[in-house]
Amino acid sequence: MSANANGRSERFDVIIVGAGPAGSAAALLCARAGLKVLLIERGEYPGAKNVSGAVFYGSAIVDALIPNWWEQAPVERHVCRRDLVLMSPTTAVSLDFRSAAPGYVAPPYNAFTILRPKFDRWFAAQAEAAGAFLLTSTVVDDLLWEGSRVVGVKVRRDEGEVRGDVVIACDGVNSWLARKAGLQRELETHELALGVKEVIGLDEAVIRQRFHLNGEEGMALEYLGAVTEEVHGGAFLYTNKTSLSLGVIAQLSSLVEHKKRPYDLLETFKAHPAVAPLVRGGTLREYSAHLIPEAGWKMIPDLYTDGMMVAGDAAGFCLSTGIYIEGINYAMQSGLAAAEVAIDACRRRDFSRSVLRLYLDALRRRNVLTDFQAYRHAPSFVNGERLQNLYPELAALASEALFRVDGNRKQKLLPLYWRSLRKVGGKPSHVLRDLYQVTRAYLW
Amino acid sequence: MVITTHDEKIRTARFKVDDRPHIVVDGEKCRSCAVQSCVTVCPANLFVPLDDGSVLFNYEQCFECGACYFVCAEEGAIHWTYPRGGYGVTFRES
Secondary structure (H helix, E strand, O other), X not given: OOOOOOOOOOEEEEEEEOOOHHHHHHHHHHHHOOOOEEEEOOOOOOOOOOOOOOEEOOHHHHHHHOOOHHHOOOOOEEEEEEEEEEEOOOOEEEEEEEOOOOOOOOOOOOOEEOOHHHHHHHHHHHHHHOOOEEEOOOOEEEEEEEOOEEEEEEEOOOOOEEEEEEEEEOOOOOOHHHHHOXXXXXXXXXXXXXXXXXXXXXXXXXXXXXOOXXXXXXXXXXXXXXXXXXXXXXXXEEEOOOEEEEEEEEEHHHHHHHOOOHHHHHHHHHHOOOOHHHHOXXXXXXXXXXXXXXXXXXXXXXXXXXXXXXXXXXXXXXXXXXXXXXXXXHHHHHHHHHHHHHHHHHHHOOOOHHHHOHHHHHHHHOOHHHHHHHOOOHHHHHOOHHHHHHHHHHHHHXXXXXXXXXXXXXXXXXXXXXXXXXXXOOOHHHHHHHHHHHHHHHHO | OOXXXXXXXXXXXXXXXXXXXXXXXXXXXXXXXXXOHHHHHOOOOOEEXXXXXXXXXXHHHOOOXXXXXXXXXXXXXXXXXXXXXXXEEEOOOO
């Protein structure tokens, strides 16, 4: 399967570091264009080090490369139900979406739940089938330079220098290559979230029954509020074929501030009265953890230099807005954008930044930079104090009052919400300010 | 409810342990660190505060997430690299 690239003598057109969705997408496109591609992965196999929720919203992207890809790929369930849930310690208020419209229950599908070690392995194999050399179990420690130009990578092996005309760094959220190239600064803890996750095995029939699903239909639930106690973050629960993927995502700075252990929050989440019945009877299959770049537009590095581009999580391409929590699709789009530019550069035999700057145009054409720019105010709003704690509490408290029938006079809605707002310590002036924030971050 | 203890969690992950640690913690520097945030955030609970004020670290069951690296307030107390290729954690389901 994997080609044994002899690091010393061989030279490649394109070297891609990291066989996640960004790297494999880039490798696939470059290999199809006839370039000599080396795809380097530090794990035993692609996906071995990778963790996501995961819902994959990039179905259309892969479909353009491999028609009807879901018929051969290891997908779990196509998502036709989505819940956004606001939590207080006792109560959950949710917006429940279910659709049988095109794309939700019939192909071409909009989104799938996936398990990354399986999916990433399959996707990298597609790049290999197109002619890319995949080198696994290999860590890239540094870049090779000629003057101010990147001309290859140093792998942690004896005399492990590999030369290539273009290097595409897809080495993940903790990207040493982007930092070593001087493209990314040291990230701050408020820009990162720590995700801790469990895959919990559950009988297929139980999953269908419990989540009201037919056949291969799937559901994605996302939670905000007391589920992470006072820590800023959220939680998720996704249905796979014979398991649930569930986890807590907590802003790193907020974990530090409140001295909360991530795995304790995970247990709090599973014990919540709205969650416990969903996981009941399941058995733990795997626990995992990963960092997520959450600050969006504000943490995007310089994306290219002479001989090198950055894609995927390494470039901060994870859109975390509360409504959208997407990374894999943007990773792929950025990998494809980098590949387009690499192919162009190889044709021109010019790998300088004056050509690689076309990467920015390609990222706009593929709606990566455009989306991140449009939602640039959303991440800080989502991680704001009131959205994290006050509004979920307000929604819960007001709903409890609304649905409680105790023989007392019924309140109309405005006084009911007013009293609830006062009870949770909210101020009307804050609400007005937040309405402005919502407008700015989401409406247009 | 599905409660899992920390040991049960860690037992589900597969580790191929290298004989050389990929993360080295300078426990001396930790003595002067008032927050020791690594102890809080590590999802594998691998940092153990000692009575003498330093911090003990066990690299063997590391998820390689990098959280400790980013929270380390004492400049240079954590020397962080990825494990050698093929070593370290291997996820199968996540």
